[in-house]
Amino acid sequence: MPQTVKAVIARAKGAPVELVDIVVPDPGPGEAVVKVEACGVCHTDLHYREGGINDDFPFLLGHEAAGIVEAVGEGVTDVAPGDFVILNWRAVCGNCRACNKGKPWYCFATHNATQKMTLTDGTELSPALGIGAFAEKTLVAAGQCTKVDPDAEAAAVGLLGCGVMAGFGAAVNTGGVGLGDSLAVIGCGGVGNAAIQGGKVAGATTIIAVDVDDRKLEQAKKFGATHTINSKTEDAVEKIREYTGGFGADVVVEAVGRPETYEQAFFARDLAGTVVLVGVPTPDKEITLPLIEIFGRGGALKSSWYGDCLPSRDFPMLVDLYKQGRFDLGAFVTEKIGIGDVEAAFAKMHDGDVLRSVVVLD
Structure with a gap:
């Protein structure tokens, strides 16, 4: 009935x-x-x-x-x-x-x-x-x-x-963050912090959190951020390069969905690095990038929908990590x-x- x-x-x-x-x-x-x-x-x-x-x-x-x-x-x-x-x-x-x-x-x-x-x-x-x-x-x-x-x-x-899987998957499934990698995450809400913790679980050694809110940056440290940048007061691209030996991050996760933050992500990645867009833009948002930079930097520009997850594979695995105290x-x-x-x-x-x-x- x-x-x-x-x-x-x-x-x-x-x-x-x-x-x-x-x-x-x-x-x-x-x-x-x-x-x-x-x-x-x-x-x-x-x-x-x-x-x-x-x-x-x-x-x-x-x-x-x-x-x-x-x-x-x-x-x-x-x-x-x-x-x-x-x-x-x-x-x-x-x-x-x-x-x-x-x-x-x-x-x-x-x-x-x-x-x-x-x-x-x-x-x-x-x-x-x-x-x-x-x-x-x-x-x-x-x-x-x-x-x-x-x-x-x-x-x-x-x-x-939804949100935690989207962030974890953006870093690990889509971005392919691995042992010893550097990861920068722009936007430290629930999705961004899940990407940060995903990088930690996957073995990233340099994890950089970027936001305009000091409260969120402080919180990001609890999820595994090793460095924080307030992009209101600092140049996010220059600071990410500074924290990665002058090169840029291996993987940059953009968890905001705005042209200006995507541009930061693009220029903050290392040569052959990966940019992952997981922040959801509104339909009116557009971006212009120098084509020579897209060509010259190599690597990959990806979008991540639901963290490229397969629930039957990823949910039980993450629940196990949660129960083990690792996530x-x-x-x-x-x-x-x-x-x-x-x-x-x-x-x-x-x-x-x-x-x-x-x-x-x-």
Whole structure:
């Protein structure tokens, strides 16, 4: 039978979010209903509320989540009721040209649940990133559920569902940071700090954090930054070169998504170095670079979407590192809040007061 549960929606562009009743249908073929235990408040949720993604209101917000599978539909074999899972927004198809090339992290046909969750009056909801987890229960494609160690804390490991995975993967999967490398990260929010900690886990020996907020730079040290640069008062490119023997960093992760910071990243990399764009730009942003510099420096200019992750491979591995004390997911959790506190969490996010507020559900 369909269930009625509490959830947080954005009804109109810029309007405060609302805690309402929604209807979650029984899972159909290839689908699963998940009882949400915790869900992080991500900038992407705020972008949805502000109309920055699309205008398919009303949105069911929330996507950085972990919980327990309650029921599965016909044909689901990878997860079962009772499994503790992290939700992901890239359920790979297994059949597209990327999957057939053995690169499923580039899957071009990721999928979501077929059925729609609704308001009690029947209005269909658009779930954020195909998940919608500011809710007591949510309906997803079974492939969006990644089974992990049930002893892990939901509030911490749920953050792998988006921002932390994006940052870690940008440094390690896309950038290929390795033993003895130098890494510079521009923008030290949740994604940037995850890239910093990813560099530390991978064995980078020089890890440089760049931001305009001294509070964030101090915090970046806790995640593994060996050097910090406030680019409001210092030339970031010159300082990165200074900290890397005059050469520039092997890998520079740009976690802001602005032309001026991307230009810093480009000129702050070593010859044959790699620039990784993981910060999400708005559609109006453009950049001009000297073509001779692109040619002469060699290396690679890459973008990283969801950290080029494969959830079935990366989530269990990172949960294991977390449980071993080698990857501190708990450090990203600034506060735990109730499901009715999302609007206040957006305000704190806007002011730069939190890395992650996490909604914890009973």
